[in-house]
Amino acid sequence: MLKASFLERQTNELEQYLEFIDSQINELELFKENLAVLSTSEEKEILSSLGKGVFLKGNMTEKKLFVEVGSGVVLRKTPEEAGETISFQVKRLKELRIQGLSQLDSTRTQLSDIMEEMEKHFSKKE
Secondary structure (H helix, E strand, O other): OHHHHHHHHHHHHHHHHHHHHHHHHHHHHHHHHHHHHHHHOOOOEEEEEEEOOEEEEEEOOOOOEEEEEEOOEEEEEOHHHHHHHHHHHHHHHHHHHHHHHHHHHHHHHHHHHHHHHHHHHHHHHO
C-alpha cells in the first residue's frame, strides 16, 4: 500500500514536470517565430519589454541582439544565431520530455501491477 502511494505521488510529479516542459517548449517556439519575424521585418519602431507588462517605444538601429548566455555573460548575436540557440534548447527539452514520458509509463505500469496484486489479495480474503 505504501509503495502504491509513493508511485501515485511520483506519477503526479512526472505529469507536472511534463506539463512544465511542454510550456517551455511552446514558449521557446513562439520566441523563435518572433525572432524570424524580427529578422525579416523592415520596421524601425519597436516596443521593448521592461518587464511586468511595461513597454518602452523605441527605434531599432540594428538587428543584433544582446543575449545572456549564463552567469551574467552577454553576447551579441543575430536573430538567426539566437534562433539556432533556441532550436538547440527545444531539442534538449524534447529529449527530456521523451525521458519523462518513459519514466511516467514505467511508473504507471508498476502502479497498475501493484493495484492488480492488491485486488487479487483482497478477493482471495472474501
